[in-house]
Amino acid sequence: MSALTYTPPPAPAADSATENPVVGIDQTKGDFSYNMDYEFDAGTGLSEKTVRYISSVKKEAPWILEFRLNALKKFLSMPMPTHWATKDLENINFDKIRYYLSQGQKPKRTWDEVPDDIKKTFERLGIPEQERKFLSGVEAQFDSEAAYSNIKELVAKQGVIFANSTEALREHPEIFRKFFGKVIPTGDNKFSALNSAVFSGGSFIYVPKGVKVAQPLQAYFRINAENFGQFERTLIIADEGSEVVYMEGCTAPKFSTSTLHSAVVELVALKGAKIQYITVQNWANNVFNLVTKRGVAHEEAEIKWIDCNIGSRLTMKYPGVVLKGRKARGEVLSIALANDGQHQDTGAKMIHAADETTSNIIAKSISVGQGRSTYRGVVHIPKHLKGCKNNTECDALLINSNSRTDTYPAITVRGDQNATQHEASVSKVNEEMIFYMQQRGLTEGQAMSLAVNGFINDLARQFPMEYSVELKRLIDLEMEGSVG
Amino acid sequence: MSQLEIKDLHVAIGDKSIVKGFSLTIRSGEVHAIMGPNGTGKSTLAKAVAGHPDYTITSGDVLLNGASILAQEADERARSGLFLAFQYPSEIPGVSIANFLRAAVQARLAEGEELDATAYYKRLYAKMDLLKIDRKFTSRSVNDGFSGGEKKRCEILQMAMLEPKFALMDETDSGLDIDALRIVADGVNALRGGPSAPGILLITHYQRLLDHIVPDHVHVMWDGRIVKSGDKSLALELEAKGYDWVKKEFAAA
Numbered sequence: 001m002s003a004l005t006y007t008p009p010p011a012p013a014a015d016s017a018t019e020n021p022v023v024g025i026d027q028t029k030g031d032f033s034y035n036m037d038y039e040f041d042a043g044t045g046l047s048e049k050t051v052r053y054i055s056s057v058k059k060e061a062p063w064i065l066e067f068r069l070n071a072l073k074k075f076l077s078m079p080m081p082t083h084w085a086t087k088d089l090e091n092i093n094f095d096k097i098r099y100y101l102s103q104g105q106k107p108k109r110t111w112d113e114v115p116d117d118i119k120k121t122f123e124r125l126g127i128p129e130q131e132r133k134f135l136s137g138v139e140a141q142f143d144s145e146a147a148y149s150n151i152k153e154l155v156a157k158q159g160v161i162f163a164n165s166t167e168a169l170r171e172h173p174e175i176f177r178k179f180f181g182k183v184i185p186t187g188d189n190k191f192s193a194l195n196s197a198v199f200s201g202g203s204f205i206y207v208p209k210g211v212k213v214a215q216p217l218q219a220y221f222r223i224n225a226e227n228f229g230q231f232e233r234t235l236i237i238a239d240e241g242s243e244v245v246y247m248e249g250c251t252a253p254k255f256s257t258s259t260l261h262s263a264v265v266e267l268v269a270l271k272g273a274k275i276q277y278i279t280v281q282n283w284a285n286n287v288f289n290l291v292t293k294r295g296v297a298h299e300e301a302e303i304k305w306i307d308c309n310i311g312s313r314l315t316m317k318y319p320g321v322v323l324k325g326r327k328a329r330g331e332v333l334s335i336a337l338a339n340d341g342q343h344q345d346t347g348a349k350m351i352h353a354a355d356e357t358t359s360n361i362i363a364k365s366i367s368v369g370q371g372r373s374t375y376r377g378v379v380h381i382p383k384h385l386k387g388c389k390n391n392t393e394c395d396a397l398l399i400n401s402n403s404r405t406d407t408y409p410a411i412t413v414r415g416d417q418n419a420t421q422h423e424a425s426v427s428k429v430n431e432e433m434i435f436y437m438q439q440r441g442l443t444e445g446q447a448m449s450l451a452v453n454g455f456i457n458d459l460a461r462q463f464p465m466e467y468s469v470e471l472k473r474l475i476d477l478e479m480e481g482s483v484g
Numbered sequence: 485m486s487q488l489e490i491k492d493l494h495v496a497i498g499d500k501s502i503v504k505g506f507s508l509t510i511r512s513g514e515v516h517a518i519m520g521p522n523g524t525g526k527s528t529l530a531k532a533v534a535g536h537p538d539y540t541i542t543s544g545d546v547l548l549n550g551a552s553i554l555a556q557e558a559d560e561r562a563r564s565g566l567f568l569a570f571q572y573p574s575e576i577p578g579v580s581i582a583n584f585l586r587a588a589v590q591a592r593l594a595e596g597e598e599l600d601a602t603a604y605y606k607r608l609y610a611k612m613d614l615l616k617i618d619r620k621f622t623s624r625s626v627n628d629g630f631s632g633g634e635k636k637r638c639e640i641l642q643m644a645m646l647e648p649k650f651a652l653m654d655e656t657d658s659g660l661d662i663d664a665l666r667i668v669a670d671g672v673n674a675l676r677g678g679p680s681a682p683g684i685l686l687i688t689h690y691q692r693l694l695d696h697i698v699p700d701h702v703h704v705m706w707d708g709r710i711v712k713s714g715d716k717s718l719a720l721e722l723e724a725k726g727y728d729w730v731k732k733e734f735a736a737a
């Protein structure tokens with residue numbers, strides 16, 4: 001097995017019935033959208049024609065079109081992973097999805113040039129005034145194309161390339177082609193194949209040797225059109241001894257039919273480099289959010305995923321790190337909140353492939369009402385390795401008795417020269433605790449969100465300030481909405 | 485001047501009737517002590533008045549300044565000035581005392597009004613000094629891993645910060661060491677003298693507390709209702725004789 005080969009998650013029993021978890025749920029939260037005029041529209045449904053259309057609009061090199069067409073074949077031939085994953089996946093209607101939409105805008109340079117409706121979106125996203133200045137660093141993904149960018153110029157001074165996928169593959173193939181599709185091969189899973197066929201948008205970043213990018217690079221993703229799937233593609237290469245932090249936020253307005261978000265994120269940390277990838281997402285609860293994220297950490301390199309999943313109908317996401325070089329470090333800190341009608345199927349993968357590699361997984365899940373959380377973990381340490389360490393902690397919080405939580409930690413450690421530690425806990429927010437807080441004047445919703453924030457507090461404290469604030473705000477919103 | 489009126493209250497948990505015709509009126513500034521054997525319904529009464537959702541009020545009423553509060557949720561009752569110091573306070577892991585109290589204070593402000601953080605901390609520290617609570621205490625999670633006495637002190641700190649109109653103190657003295665008992669009593673007495681003195685219902689098993697917080701009235705609760713009322717001397721009598729004589733007297737009546 002090569003170090004890059006995907007290890008499938010363990011296979012729990014499949015669900016007995018095809019679920020439709022959004023029935024009977026108040027879906028008005030986050031209910032907004034803007035009319036957009038799309039200049040390029042690939043129409044609904046997926047065929048070779050769709051793929052060729054996308055590639056031609058993007059004026060891509062032939063090798064990329066070939067990459068896409070090959071991926072399409074794989075996608076069409078691969079079965080749904082329902083032998084281990086939820087049958088709800090069968091409810092995705094691939095023929096109804098739009099695979100590409102674009103306003104045909106060039107990425108914008110300054111805040112003034114950003115279209116008003118996009119500013120309006122930021123406003124509706126509730127980003128407070130103080131944080132507006134923060135937006136000057138935002139690479140906003142408005143539907144398929146980057147709509148705003150400014151930090152690019154700033155980091156370009158350090159030799160950093162920060163571009164969208166189309167631009168990067170067109171202008172810097174010598175840098176990106178080498179790693180593109182290598183960390184996560186097209187056929188890794190059905191959805192990485194889908195993404196490889198129709199990807200658009202997403203960020204490609206190259207950080208030169210020894211460069212430490214002072215401010216986090218950012219992106220905001222949003223699904224704006226009904227039945228539109230969003231398939232961004234991100235590739236970050238941190239050259240030897242460099243450091244970079246990347247943050248993404250996601251949100252989607254509410255539509256009556258399901259939408260699909262299926263991204264692929266590949267990270268490469270070369271010798272001694274550090275990459276931190278932070279996600280706080282809040283999808284509307286009819287979004288299928290099926291994302292493949294993986295990084296390769298070379299010698300003494302470090303990759304850290306911070307992944308917060310709120311909302312969506314179904315999220316399946318298991319950020320992973322392949323610890324390829326000696327003393328490489330990998331970390332996944334994740335928080336998942338499954339409210340009524342939502343299923344957060346998340347976890348982490350740590351593939352140790354060199355001596356003295358260390359990995360750390362801390363996963364916290366919160367299940368509310370009918371919400372369901374699943375943790376799937378893979379930790380693989382082969383026998384011939386020495387001095388490897390893994391620490392895995394999974395904590396689940398249940399709010400009311402209907403909630404469901406499952407844990408499938410697969411830890412395969414062979415040989416006696418390696419150490420692992422695994423802890424799991426399940427706790428409940430009980431009625432007495434909520435009554436206690438209500439007796440102090442907090443509403444039931446406030447009480448629950450305080451309990452949830454308390455549960456994730458030790459983890460959230462490790463996040464960058466603005467993201468823990470954002471996370472708290474999203475949790476408040478989610479918990480306020482969950483009572484009544 | 486405010487008034488809390490408990491009128492012929494009957495409370496059931498499931499189909500088990502626990503409080504059976506409890507009546508009492510408390511005015512601002514008054515201290516009423518309730519004593520009574522274990523399992524007689526004292527905590528049930530307090531929680532029912534505070535609006536615990538599991539406790540069904542089968543008949544009777546609770547009025548705050550003449551208006552029934554029974555239709556209100558627990559948090560609404562709290563914000564209108566009712567405070568319950570719990571016999572068994574809940575633990576809230578990961579939520580610091582400072583943040584918890586801040587949320588509680590914020591909840592009492594008008595919509596859109598922002599809490600003045602500096603003033604809040606100043607007030608919090610003043611109250612802590614008064615109650616001789618270490619500042620480090622505020623960064624600990626609410627009641628999480630607290631000793632019995634620490635939990636009770638934390639209840640009193642919250643009460644001092646929230647300045648209720650009426651406080652139901654359920655065995656706040658149990659678990660307190662002698663010094664802490666005096667400090668807590670001093671805190672309560674300080675409130676008593678003030679212009680916005682709350683009405684207090686003190687549930688206790690021990691005369692010891694009543695030495696420090698001298699009650700205006702003492703009531704004996706038995707099988708879900710008050711069977712005897714008197715002044716502070718009644719507590720001394722109970723301390724000396726136990727509850728048997730009340731039982732007999734009550735059974736005879």
Ligand SMILES: Nc1ncnc2c1ncn2[C@@H]1O[C@H](COP(=O)(O)OP(=O)(O)OP(=O)(O)O)[C@@H](O)[C@H]1O
Binds near residue numbers: 497502527528
């Ligand atoms: N949640 C509950 N479910 C069933 N029974 C309960 C519940 N809570 C209280 N009880 C019962 O109600 C009765 C009164 O309990 P309560 O706690 O009110 O007594 P108390 O007077 O406060 O006693 P103590 O002096 O020991 O604190 C007891 O018999 C108790 O077992």
Ligand SMILES: [Mg+2]
Binds near residue numbers: 526527571654
């Ligand atoms: Mg009691």
